[in-house]
Amino acid sequence: MQATWGQLAHNTRLPWAVIERQRERVKAQRERDWKARESASAQIAEIQQDGRARPVHGGMGRGAVRDVADQRADLMVGVLASMPMGTRSEFVQRIGFVLEALQARPLRKDMALQSVAARVTCKDWWTRQLWRAAVQDRERLGRESGEVCARRRQPYLTNDTVRRMLNQDAANAAMMARTELENEDGQVMTLADLAATSTANQAIRRGELMTRIKGCEVWADANGWQGIFTTNTTPSRFHAVTHTGAINPNWTAAGKPTPKDGQAWLCNTWAKCRSAMQRKGLEVFGIRVAEPHQDGTPHWHMLVWCKTGQREAVEAVMRAYWLKDAGEEPGAQLHRFKAKAMHAGGAAGYVAKYISKGIDDAGSVAFQGHIDDLPDGRRVQLDQGDLFGGGAARVRMWARAHGIRQFQAIGMPPVTVWRELRRVDADSASRGTDTLLRAWYAVQRDGEKRANWAEYMVQQGGACVGRGYRVAVATEERTTEGRYETATRAHPVGVTDRADASGHIAASARKTWKPRGARVHQLDSVPVIVGVMDVTRAREWRRSLARPQAAQPRTRVNNCTGQEPEMLNGGDRTARHNDGKASIGAHRLPDMWHGQGHAHHAR
Helix, strand or coil: CCCCCHHHHHHHCCCHHHHHHHHHHHHHHHHHHHHHHHHHHHHHHHHHHHHHHHHCCCCCCCCHHHHHHHHHHHHHHHHHCCCCCCCCCHHHHHHHHHEEEEHCCCCCCCCHHHHHHHHCCCHHHHHHHHHHHHHHHHHHHHHHHCCCCEEEEECCCCHHHHHHHHHHHHHHHHHHHHHHHCCCCCCCHHHHHHHCCCCCCCHHHHHHHHHHHHHHHHHHHHCCCCEEEEEEECCHHCCEEECCCCCCCCHHHHCCCCCHHHHHHHHHHHHHHHHHHHHHHEEEEEEEEECCCCCEEEEEEEEEEEECHHHHHHHHHHHHHHCCCCCCCCCCHHCEEEEECCCCHHHHHHHHHHHHHHCCCCCCEEEEEEEEEECCCCCEECCCCCCCHHHHHHHHHHHHCCCCCECCCCCCCCHHHHHHHECCCHHHHHCCHHHHHHHHHHHECCCCECCCCCHHHHHCCCCCCCCCEEEEEEEEEEEEECCCCCCEEEEEEEECCCCCCCCEEECCEEEEEECCCCCCCHHHCCCCCCCCCCHHHHHHHHHHCCCCCCCCCCCCCCCCCCCCCCCCCCCCCCCCCCCCCCCCCCCCCCHHHHHCCCCCCCC
């Protein structure tokens, strides 16, 4: 049974008046959201009758999706003109409801009107939104038909989606190898070379994660904290198939929740656990790994450390919340939540295979590591047939397809500061405090000297300090021009010790890389005064964006070009775009710059 507002006030030691004000604010916001949705419902119903609003589906190829995206962009010109203005946030919220009805994600409520107009009337923006919707629709159909399971040799996600993503990865890799970037010093490198030195490189990503986990273990052992390894799963209703491959009736009765719904349930349950542990004075830190079951339903593995003497209490809180929802269903008590105490010095090695399974199958993981522990205790070997480059690749694609974050740090010092310290030179670091210098030395890797996350934690004040860590990223406000907006944002320029009265900033050696060539921005020419837009002028402006403007980058890629038709079972086998050739606006930049509002930075 959920806690009452009075119990909440008592448990959190907040005055009743504060809790009452919080409740009233939440209630008022819900009422405003409901009224805004109701006011937009009539217009949404009218929009959905328009032929340009036809939904995309999982069988559509790239060319067909781009055709629909072009129609959506044209449709939104009229929508912007006819939408009642109100306040800026109300207007953006109503536009968000329209976007959701048209299979796109809503925009931030604080977004400028000019930026809203530039996005929702852009064919490329819509292509990305609709391609995501098409992929998710294909996965929905795959789960409903029972295709996504070990018995059909399509674990995690459908082979159609795997092929789509592999094809796009290959196209992106070719583009990156052709695209040349130049920094302010005149140094020229390809985008592929720069990406290989960042965490986009799977080996570097895995190495950094393992360095952090090993450092946490060293720090925990030195401070007397005990490790716990847990397996956290969802109730039966989130699982599309049973161990036999048959459709799960509980899943059907629950409205066929998606993997993203399952992830939301896990996140919400963990949030309740954190609050309960905080009220009880329990502290944990570590890492969470999200993995798919055979049918794509997510589950978690967590490696967390707690103070000696608190392990039983931590496990009790987590078990209680994981079993609070449908805890009496068969198998829940035994398999919904499992916990194992870690011995000193062995935790990092135990979790290594779970990290590798989700990144690159390094070590001895490979095919043997992909065994699904079902909610009822059974184990299923995930025989994938053609592995499409390995089981880990399939796990990464599952996370991309459903928008699920694979790895999440808990209670650690920020890795952003760790990475920024690596950009600081020795001379700049030596002029800072002793804490800053020691933190800088801890992150450096030189020859046989390895980076030391445990020492970095010491200099940052240890674990579970919230935002009270010592060394922070120093930023400055800069105005940058992006594809959809010109924005003033905080950009990192180095690191600083918060306890340093002098305010010394150890500057980072950060270079700005831009594509060779230039493009002309047309944001200032957007003929939009919301509510009184000249639709004819706006459509002419939108069409003009596809015309060559000036000297351009050597190449670009869009995640949904028509370079090759997508042949899917039951799909649109005739849809092509410009006779199978890519339709590329000459003013476009590679997708990693789309909507970023800032220049790409790399070391």
